[in-house]
Amino acid sequence: MKKLLTILLVSLLPSFAMAAGGSAYELDHYPGDISDTASLQRGAQTYMNFCMGCHSLEYGRYNRVARDLDIPEDIFQEHLMFTDAKIGELMTNSMDTESAKEWFGAAPPDLTLVARVRGTDWLYTYLRNFYVDASRPMGVNNRVFPNVGMPHVMAELQGLCGSIPLPESKEVVDKQSGKLIVASGCQEFYETGSQTPEEYDQTVEDLVNFLDYMGEPIQQTRKTIGFYVIAFLLVFLVFAILLNREYWKELH
Numbered sequence: 735m736k737k738l739l740t741i742l743l744v745s746l747l748p749s750f751a752m753a754a755g756g757s758a759y760e761l762d763h764y765p766g767d768i769s770d771t772a773s774l775q776r777g778a779q780t781y782m783n784f785c786m787g788c789h790s791l792e793y794g795r796y797n798r799v800a801r802d803l804d805i806p807e808d809i810f811q812e813h814l815m816f817t818d819a820k821i822g823e824l825m826t827n828s829m830d831t832e833s834a835k836e837w838f839g840a841a842p843p844d845l846t847l848v849a850r851v852r853g854t855d856w857l858y859t860y861l862r863n864f865y866v867d868a869s870r871p872m873g874v875n876n877r878v879f880p881n882v883g884m885p886h887v888m889a890e891l892q893g894l895c896g897s898i899p900l901p902e903s904k905e906v907v908d909k910q911s912g913k914l915i916v917a918s919g920c921q922e923f924y925e926t927g928s929q930t931p932e933e934y935d936q937t938v939e940d941l942v943n944f945l946d947y948m949g950e951p952i953q954q955t956r957k958t959i960g961f962y963v964i965a966f967l968l969v970f971l972v973f974a975i976l977l978n979r980e981y982w983k984e985l986h
């Protein structure tokens with residue numbers, strides 16, 4: 735019995751560790767929906783434009799993404815592929831790991847599985863919490879990934895927050911001037927971007943949705959199959975109960 739309890743406790747240890755790790759900073763809740771194809775398409779577009787140059791998705795193929803996201807292959811090739819790669823190829827890029835380490839202090843990792851490693855809440859928070867920090871080589875820092883080597887590549891959309899963003903603060907607009915005071919946790923913008931805070935949140939939501947899909951492309955199909963399997967079992971249960979009654983009728 736004692737042995738059993740010890741085994742149980744040891745097997746629970748990783749979950750305690752994860753719970754402790756998560757409480758170091760508060761994460762915003764990621765509101766996305768993987769069955770929303772339009773959102774996945776927008777996410778793919780953002781990814782190809784802003785991320786693919788540094789981060790590959792080398793466990794996925796272009797044509798698989800095109801098929802799953804209902805994008806015709808010729809349109810995908812024309813608007814979403816910026817190299818001379820073929821549509822059937824793996825989604826690699828030509829970033830040289832050694833030079834990248836020199837430039838950023840760390841090589842940009844492949845992001846195919848990042849949504850499964852970090853989780854969607856983490857990604858959603860990370861991509862919205864960059865802020866100006868002159869002491870860093872790229873001039874920016876990040877609330878959930880302190881001293882990150884990555885520059886804020888979507889600063890032209892979000893703008894650049896002037897100080898460390900506060901978790902969970904809602905947007906506040908100054909009534910007299912109409913000026914934005916607090917948005918997405920940002921107290922004051924050092925530089926404004928081309929999108930409003932709501933638009934930027936939507937952009938990041940779509941992008942994280944796309945990364946969630948990349949981490950498990952079969953996810954939507956898996957859920958649909960699961961639904962039909964459970965529905966079949968429920969229908970089958972009715973017949974099994976009726977048959978069971980029929981068998982036992984004579985014996986009672």
Ligand code: HEC
Nearest residue numbers: 784785787788838840841842843848881882883884885887
């Ligand atoms: C200019 C190159 C560059 C671009 C463009 C870029 N990143 Fe990064 N990214 C990096 C580097 C370098 C790191 C590693 C940072 C470190 O470990 O300090 C990184 C790290 C990350 C991480 C953390 C990975 C982990 O688990 O440690 C995520 C997530 C990420 N990037 C997402 C994105 C997304 C999404 C985009 C597109 C909007 C993007 N990046 C665009 C350079 C880039």
